[in-house]
Amino acid sequence: MASPRIALEKVRKVYGRHVALDDVSVDVRPGEFLTLLGPSGSGKTTLLMAIAGFVRPEAGLIRIGDADVTRLPVNKRDIGIVFQNYALFPHMSVLSNVEYPLLLRRLPRAEARERAQAALARTQLEGYDARDIAALSGGQRQRVALARAVVFEPRVLLMDEPLSALDKNLREQMQFEIRKLQQDLAITTVYVTHDQREALTMSDRIAVMNAGRIEQLDAPQPIYQCPTSRFVADFMGESNILPAAFLEPLGSALPLDGTLVIRAENLSLEREAADGDGVAITGRVTAHAFRGETWHLRLEVEGERQLLLSIPSGKSFDPADIQIGQQLTAYAAARHIHRLDGGPEP
Amino acid sequence: MLDAYPESRLARALLWSFGSLVLAFLILPTLIVVPISFSGSDMLEFPPRSFSLRWYSSFFGSADWMAALRTSLVLAGLTAVVSVPAAFLACIAIDRQGGRLARAIYAFAVIPSVVPGILLAIGLFFVLARLRLLGTLGGVLLGHAVLAIPVAVIVLYPAVRRFDWVQLQAARSLGAGWGRAIVGIMLPQMVLSLVSAALMAFLSSLDEAVISIFVSSGANTTLPKLMFISLRDQIDPTIAAISTLWTGLIVAVVLLFAARQRA
Helix, strand or coil: CCCCCEEEEEEEEEEEEEEEEEEEEEEECCCCCCCCCCCCCHHHHHHHHHCCCCCCEEEEEECCCEEEECCCHHHHHCCEECCCCCCCCCCEEEEHHHHEEEEEHCCCHHHHHHHHHHHHHHHEEECCCCCCHHHHHHHHCCCCCCCHHCCCCCCEEECCCCCCCCCHHHHHHHHHHHHHHHHHHCCCCEEEEECCHHHHHHHCCEEEEEECEEEEEEEEHHHHCCCCCHHHHHHHEEEEEEEEEHCCECCCCCCCCCCEEEEHHHHCCCHHHCCEEEEEEEEEEEEECCCCCEEEEEEEEECCEEEEEEEEECCCCCCCHCCCCCCCEEEHHHHHCCCCCCCCCC | CCCCCCCCCCHHHHHHHHHHHHHHHHHHHCCHHHHHCCCCCCCCCCCCEECCCCHHHHHCCCHHHHHHHHHHHHHHHHHHHHHHHHHHHHHHHHHHCCCCHHHHHHHHHHHCCCHHHHHHHHHHHHHHHHCCCCCCCCHHHHHHHHHHHHHHHHHHHHHHHHHHCCCHHHHHHHCCCHHHHHHHHHHHHHHHHHHHHHHHHHHHHHHHCHHHHHHHHHHHCCCCHHHHHHHHHHCCCCHHHHHHHHHHHHHHHHHHHHHHHHH
């Protein structure tokens, strides 16, 4: 059975005076990996918990497939959930944890065991059946939680910041493993994270959330390159948001008006002919720092604006040549300049 | 903890002798009834001049004593059965509620254990009289539950507090209803605390004399009350035999539990 779509229509949740979900509508396509991305308090977890059934919205509809599940209790929704702290059952072995949902569904013991073992094999945990949960590492717990969430072939999968407790290398490895499992099962998945890189790496589409609303919903690349709002531009990493007046056009016919977004990595200190038309921005150096893969450079433009440059450390760039207070000109090619629609000047 | 251990020999010797004295003072009054219970004489005397088992046979041969023993054991069992679930639910409420109200409920639940027993007994006497429960097993049970619930709350609360409630969400997402989630996931993780609480409730009832003296009577007279009455009316070593058996029973229960806990 193909994994169904999840449709939310004007879902509203209010805590006292705080509007956690402000009439959110979103359609998760069958088999899609959709990430809810946003800072803490943006409503992303509340939205996930509403789909799960732990949060009952004041208004709106939640559908899974064709069924309206808005009032259906959690245990009847047939949803696999991976929790932030995994929520494994510490009094049970690894195998018993994974068998639990199957035994609840009255599967014969032998069949439950077989399916649980298959699920554990899928998450690279063969031979861990009898282990205590306490004896597992963070990554192994994560895998058990994943196996337990998919073993009963739920209709959809929800994950609430499942990788936030892991260290960086393991996190990146698990991102690929989770994505592969999700694609193998072709299961409709909603994933919550505040890590933009994680969202970009894993998702089919990303919904950037802010103040209980979805600011922008799109595939990773457009979200990254063409943010439609100042919030998204800010949240998706190091971007410069500037009024057109600060930029000096180079070349012909570059219509510059409104508010423009230039990503820090798209600015350079040398103008390259291949870039064609572009802009120049001049400012004084206020800080620079080495960040491993990049050099980080901060310019002050016309007294108040900060301009952020991120220069690949492989390039010929020697910070010894640069002094604080020195005047520098940064260049950006026209194709890297993105105009924000509307939005007031800061 | 070990850092606070005194270093000098003298200090250590003093500490040991002081500790031993305190322990002796705590234990000896309990132990002194043991030789008395094996006395051959008709009086409570120490040290006994002759030995016999007649006071044990007098205890087991007496219908009154046996009835009181039965009442006490049944009552203690019922007290555990009533107060542990009540205390467990109270702990859940306290933990889930949180904040000032929760602290107030906790204080309220624990207060009966610090109120003087005699005041509680007098109050209970009038309440039970109104309810026409004086002298009934149910009446004494209510009284004992009032004392056992605080004990059970104190034992259970830390375990409930430690529990990770997301596990119940997880169980429900996996298809369990509330009941199955609590019985299958939550309870097994606090078995030890639940058994401790039941044991403490059981012992607190077994041990209780003041409330029993006020509100139990006739066929529902408890063993401690009968001991008190018989001590007042006639002094013979039967009471020492009962005390010895009683102490032995309680020590055995506690040791058994401690041994299981270590295993």
